[in-house]
Amino acid sequence: MVRRLVIGAAGQLGIELVLRMQKEFGVESVDISDIRVPENDAAMRSKFLHLDATDEKYDEVYHLAAMLSATGEKKPLAAWDLNMQSLLNVLEAAKEGLIKRLFWPSSIAVFGPSTPKNRVPQDAPLDPTTVYGISKQAGEFWCRYYHEKYGVDVRSVRYPGLIGHRSVPGGGTTDYAVDIYHFAAKDEPYTCFLKADQALPMMYMDDAVRGTLELMGAPKSKITVRTSYNLGAMSFTPSEVGESIRQQRPQFELRYAPDQRQAIAASWPSSIDDSAANRDWGWQPRITIDDMTSLMLDAISTKNETFEH
Numbered sequence: 001m002v003r004r005l006v007i008g009a010a011g012q013l014g015i016e017l018v019l020r021m022q023k024e025f026g027v028e029s030v031d032i033s034d035i036r037v038p039e040n041d042a043a044m045r046s047k048f049l050h051l052d053a054t055d056e057k058y059d060e061v062y063h064l065a066a067m068l069s070a071t072g073e074k075k076p077l078a079a080w081d082l083n084m085q086s087l088l089n090v091l092e093a094a095k096e097g098l099i100k101r102l103f104w105p106s107s108i109a110v111f112g113p114s115t116p117k118n119r120v121p122q123d124a125p126l127d128p129t130t131v132y133g134i135s136k137q138a139g140e141f142w143c144r145y146y147h148e149k150y151g152v153d154v155r156s157v158r159y160p161g162l163i164g165h166r167s168v169p170g171g172g173t174t175d176y177a178v179d180i181y182h183f184a185a186k187d188e189p190y191t192c193f194l195k196a197d198q199a200l201p202m203m204y205m206d207d208a209v210r211g212t213l214e215l216m217g218a219p220k221s222k223i224t225v226r227t228s229y230n231l232g233a234m235s236f237t238p239s240e241v242g243e244s245i246r247q248q249r250p251q252f253e254l255r256y257a258p259d260q261r262q263a264i265a266a267s268w269p270s271s272i273d274d275s276a277a278n279r280d281w282g283w284q285p286r287i288t289i290d291d292m293t294s295l296m297l298d299a300i301s302t303k304n305e306t307f308e309h
């Protein structure tokens with residue numbers, strides 16, 4: 001049996017990845033770890049380790065623990081400490097032979113003002129403006145270093161903003177695209193913290209989870225990028241999400257009150273060229289903005305539960 005460990009399993013992405021892996025590979029095949037216990041009961045069927053790092057052996061480790069962009073700007077040194085030290089811990093464990101294959105996510109936050117805005121190429125200059133982005137940039141090069149120097153099989157993607165209905169977003173600049181659906185599902189107006197026309201690359205959770213597992217399942221020989229692969233799906237503005245929601249909920253009201261997160265969003269590209277991921281391991285996004293709107297509104301309304309703000 002392939003043994004897998006997800007670190008940061010209680011987070012927005014972690015919950016989704018754990019549920020998919022339980023379904024695809026069996027509950028026994030996935031252990032989970034976090035500094036808090038996941039609120040999702042199904043996720044807790046997996047063995048829970050109260051650890052940051054582990055000295056058990058795993059075939060695959062998914063290291064998702066991090067402090068995200070907006071929270072990181074409030075606590076820059078703590079963000080650096082968590083994001084870098086925890087990555088170095090797992091890279092060291094992989095170097096020692098405790099982990100066969102390691103997944104660590106980077107982000108579009110590695111890009112910045114000097115990066116092309118549209119269809120940003122795989123090898124565009126990295127120009128992060130946030131501590132989070134700096135930690136992802138440094139992390140990408142640490143990954144490549146451990147691969148080249150010690151043969152560590154570490155794989156990575158630069159996720160765009162991730163949107164899912166199962167959990168509260170973790171303090172990122174793209175969180176509005178999750179929050180908006182919870183308000184729309186309650187028939188309440190939503191006030192967006194980004195400008196109406198701020199286009200950003202985004203991805204529905206099912207695509208993100210599938211892409212992650214496809215990358216981890218690809219033969220080693222196919223992986224040519226050992227920093228991090230660009231990963232694209234859709235690009236939209238807050239106003240376009242509002243339009244998509246209004247197709248189903250014509251009364252939905254969207255207001256704007258941009259805050260400090262707008263400056264972070266403005267430094268990021270609006271769309272991604274992910275042809276390297278397509279060429280190397282066949283990446284293809286599936287979910288469009290209108291698909292996502294239906295999936296989000298249905299899931300939130302069916303569960304009839306929204307998180308508190």
Ligand SMILES: NC(=O)c1ccc[n+]([C@@H]2O[C@H](COP(=O)([O-])OP(=O)(O)OC[C@H]3O[C@@H](n4cnc5c(N)ncnc54)[C@H](O)[C@@H]3O)[C@@H](O)[C@H]2O)c1
Pocket residue numbers: 007008009010011012013014033034035036051052063064065066067068082086105106107108158159160161162163168169170171172174
């Ligand atoms: N959500 C997005 O839009 C997005 C976009 C790009 C990249 N990413 C990356 O994906 C990963 C997961 O993001 P997310 O949205 O699920 O974040 P999240 O904040 O929702 O989850 C992170 C989890 O890590 C846990 N954690 C913190 N410190 C820990 C420690 N010392 N040991 C173990 N666990 C710890 C937290 O309790 C939390 O449950 C992160 O690396 C993030 O940078 C996310």
